[in-house]
Amino acid sequence: MASHAESKAERRARIIRAARALIRETGRTGLSMRALASRAGVSLATPYNLLGSKEAVLKALLEADLQEFREALPIPGSGDPIEHIFAAITVATRLYSTEESFYRALFLALFESDNVELRTFYGPDRQQFWAGLLREAVCTGQVLAGTDVAALARNIRYVFAGVLHRWATSSSRPGWIEAEIGYGVSLALCAVATPGAIGRIRARLNAYQERIAEHQTAEPAIPPESTASCRTASV
Amino acid sequence: MASHAESKAERRARIIRAARALIRETGRTGLSMRALASRAGVSLATPYNLLGSKEAVLKALLEADLQEFREALPIPGSGDPIEHIFAAITVATRLYSTEESFYRALFLALFESDNVELRTFYGPDRQQFWAGLLREAVCTGQVLAGTDVAALARNIRYVFAGVLHRWATSSSRPGWIEAEIGYGVSLALCAVATPGAIGRIRARLNAYQERIAEHQTAEPAIPPESTASCRTASV
DNA sequence: CCGGTTCTTATAACGCGTTATAAAAAGCGG
DNA sequence: CCGCTTTTTATAACGCGTTATAAGAACCGG
Numbered sequence: 001m002a003s004h005a006e007s008k009a010e011r012r013a014r015i016i017r018a019a020r021a022l023i024r025e026t027g028r029t030g031l032s033m034r035a036l037a038s039r040a041g042v043s044l045a046t047p048y049n050l051l052g053s054k055e056a057v058l059k060a061l062l063e064a065d066l067q068e069f070r071e072a073l074p075i076p077g078s079g080d081p082i083e084h085i086f087a088a089i090t091v092a093t094r095l096y097s098t099e100e101s102f103y104r105a106l107f108l109a110l111f112e113s114d115n116v117e118l119r120t121f122y123g124p125d126r127q128q129f130w131a132g133l134l135r136e137a138v139c140t141g142q143v144l145a146g147t148d149v150a151a152l153a154r155n156i157r158y159v160f161a162g163v164l165h166r167w168a169t170s171s172s173r174p175g176w177i178e179a180e181i182g183y184g185v186s187l188a189l190c191a192v193a194t195p196g197a198i199g200r201i202r203a204r205l206n207a208y209q210e211r212i213a214e215h216q217t218a219e220p221a222i223p224p225e226s227t228a229s230c231r232t233a234s235v
Numbered sequence: 236m237a238s239h240a241e242s243k244a245e246r247r248a249r250i251i252r253a254a255r256a257l258i259r260e261t262g263r264t265g266l267s268m269r270a271l272a273s274r275a276g277v278s279l280a281t282p283y284n285l286l287g288s289k290e291a292v293l294k295a296l297l298e299a300d301l302q303e304f305r306e307a308l309p310i311p312g313s314g315d316p317i318e319h320i321f322a323a324i325t326v327a328t329r330l331y332s333t334e335e336s337f338y339r340a341l342f343l344a345l346f347e348s349d350n351v352e353l354r355t356f357y358g359p360d361r362q363q364f365w366a367g368l369l370r371e372a373v374c375t376g377q378v379l380a381g382t383d384v385a386a387l388a389r390n391i392r393y394v395f396a397g398v399l400h401r402w403a404t405s406s407s408r409p410g411w412i413e414a415e416i417g418y419g420v421s422l423a424l425c426a427v428a429t430p431g432a433i434g435r436i437r438a439r440l441n442a443y444q445e446r447i448a449e450h451q452t453a454e455p456a457i458p459p460e461s462t463a464s465c466r467t468a469s470v
Numbered sequence: 471c472c473g474g475t476t477c478t479t480a481t482a483a484c485g486c487g488t489t490a491t492a493a494a495a496a497g498c499g500g
Numbered sequence: 501c502c503g504c505t506t507t508t509t510a511t512a513a514c515g516c517g518t519t520a521t522a523a524g525a526a527c528c529g530g
Contacts, residue, residue, distance in 0.1 A: 007526090008477085033517060043479045045519090054517065112347065148444050154401075155394065155419045162393025184390045188419075190426030191440060205426060209383050242496090243507090268487060278509045280489090289487065 012050045015040045016064070019057050020102075028105040028112075055113040061106060069095055081136035082143075082189065082197065086182060086204065088129075093178040096167075100174060107168035130156045142197035143189070152188060159184035172215060179211035247285045250275045251299070254292050255337075263340040263347075290348040296341060304330055316371035317378075317424065317432065321417060321439065323364075328413040331402075335409060342403035365391045377432035378424070387423060394419035407450060414446035 018040035022031045033054055037044045051057045072091045074084060096103040130153035137143040163180045166172070186205035193201050253275035257266045268289055272279045286292050307326045309319060331338040365388035372378040398415045401407070421440035428436050 011478095032515075034515085045480085046478065048518075049477070146441075146444075148447065151415070151418055151444060151447050152422075154397075154415070155422060158397025158419060159390065159393050161400075162389075162396055165396075166389075180386070180389070183386055184393060184423075187387075187390060187426040188422045191422040191437075202426075206381075209381075209386060212383065212386050246508095267485075269485085280510085281508065283488075284507070 008050070011040075011042060011046065015042060015047050015050060015057065016060050019061055023061075023105045023109070024102050027101070028109045031109065055110075058106065058110050058113065062110065065095065076132075077136070080142075081133045081140060082201065085130070085133050085137075085185065085189075088133075089181050089185065090178055093181065096164075096177060097174040104168050107164055111165055111168065126157060127153050137197075141194055143192050144194055147192045152192060155188050156185055159188075176212070176215040179208050179215060183208040183212055243285070246275075246277060246281065250277060250282050250285060250292065251295050254296055258296075258340045258344070259337050262336070263344045266344065290345075293341065293345050293348065297345065300330065311367075312371070315377075316368045316375060317436065320365070320368050320372075320420065320424075323368075324416050324420065325413055328416065331399075331412060332409040339403045342399055346400055346403065361392060362388050372432075376429055378427050379429055382427045387427060390423050391420055394423070411447070411450040414443050414450060418443035418447055 015036065018036055019031060022035060022039055026035075031054075033047060034044055036057070037047055040047070047054075047057060051060060069092055072095070074087055076084075127150075131149050134143060134147070134149040134152055138145060138147060138149065143149075160181055163177055163184065166180075167177050182204065186201055186208055189201045190198060190205060250271065253271055254266060257270060257274055261270075266289075268282060269279055271292070272282055275282070282289075282292060286295060304327055307330070309322055311319075362385075366384050369378060369382070369384040369387055373380060373382060373384065378384075395416055398412055398419065401415075402412050417439065421436055421443055424436045425433060425440060
């Protein structure tokens with residue numbers, strides 16, 4: 001029975017490996033189920049049997065990297081939870097930056113699919129990750145007591161997903177992602193920070209804003225009427 | 236030459252009208268190019284000639300509603316820009332709520348496509364809309380002077396897109412969208428508000444948070460370990 | 471080793487978005 | 501009204517994700 005499960009797992013691994021290779025070599029468009037099956041030395045039906053769908057293949061790809069992400073993370077529960085949040089952003093975005101074109105293609109492919117849980121980036125486990133850190137921050141007195149951590153965690157995910165999508169579609173310099181996500185998260189945290197904690201977060205906010213300004217690339221040129229200085233609000 | 240252009244425009248309008256009807260009747264899945272052409276009494280090639288692609292059809296659908304949105308908006312440049320921002324959120328989300336299933340299907344269809352400018356919800360004009368209001372708010376002294384309004388506007392769009400995506404995929408009660416978007420925007424504005432303006436925004440933040448709590452539906456049940464109360468940060 | 475169950479394979483098929491092609495139609499300048 | 505250009509039409513085709521089908525292989529209990 002070992003060989004049975006093993007050959008199954010090996011085939012599965014081979015499919016995922018082939019998917020990786022195909023994306024790396026040919027980008028998102030090169031990854032078709034027929035090409036994948038052929039590359040993995042397997043029938044067209046097999047990826048469907050073993051993974052379920054094309055989207056599941058992509059999901060499996062990302063899941064493997066998520067493992068890598070988790071291992072690169074500082075020990076959970078130790079240290080300042082707020083610092084932990086920003087460290088997580090750094091680790092994640094740095095992971096994407098190491099193999100830019102691959103993750104761009106992967107994200108683009110993922111964004112195309114209409115899976116419910118995945119498109120929200122990345123589903124409940126992610127939600128819990130942020131919510132857990134935020135709850136800790138409430139405990140340490142860095143975040144106001146009445147805060148709805150679930151709503152806040154959702155907000156972080158919106159920012160994460162939005163920035164990653166923007167990064168995947170428009171081409172921006174590496175380093176931009178971290179600054180942009182960090183900016184959005186600092187924004188949110190500023191609003192719920194206790195007086196004692198707001199100083200460091202605000203400093204982060206300003207630092208991120210400056211880093212964004214340095215990466216002035218993707219945003220379309222400001223149209224003439226917008227460059228005009230303030231008009232008084234009265235008609 | 237009038238009849239030429241007219242018949243062209245009329246065909247175009249008929250296609251868009253057919254698209255609306257098809258989505259309304261059969262949802263997102265029922266809108267295929269073949270069905271659309273047939274419904275519009277037109278050849279399969281014609282939508283491609285007149286609109287360009289399926290995505291362009293969807294884009295045109297949304298564009299028409301965007302017009303409706305703009306007209307329902309308070310007069311630009313008049314009144315409190317911060318209030319204007321929240322009013323815009325109300326108007327937009329209310330528009331979606333009037334025909335929930337239609338806009339759900341429309342957004343789902345839009346999210347599926349991989350167009351660069353559209354998936355960022357909704358492109359540069361939107362970006363300018365928020366940026367313009369924020370710039371006004373800087374002028375009125377409600378938003379801190381050094382604020383990067385472009386980055387802030389982008390952040391609002393991330394929230395908008397994220398919430399709409401969540402709304403389109405998971406089913407949540409009408410009214411939730413406005414609260415969730417309002418919450419996210421208040422969060423961001425709190426961080427950049429001047430001392431004089433922060434009071435009203437914080438009040439909004441709390442009000443939205445309460446409204447979100449009332450709509451406790453879509454979020455998956457909190458898993459056991461997360462419900463545990465605070466653990467001290469030390470290992 | 472055999473019989474039955476389970477999985478893989480090969481292949482065809484479906485509907486999809488999109489493109490190409492040639493014929494028909496419509497518009498317009500003269 | 502004719503001829504030229506532009507557009508629409510009908511139809512076939514391509515590759516895609518996915519599913520169905522029947523044949524073959526692999527496994528496992530007895």
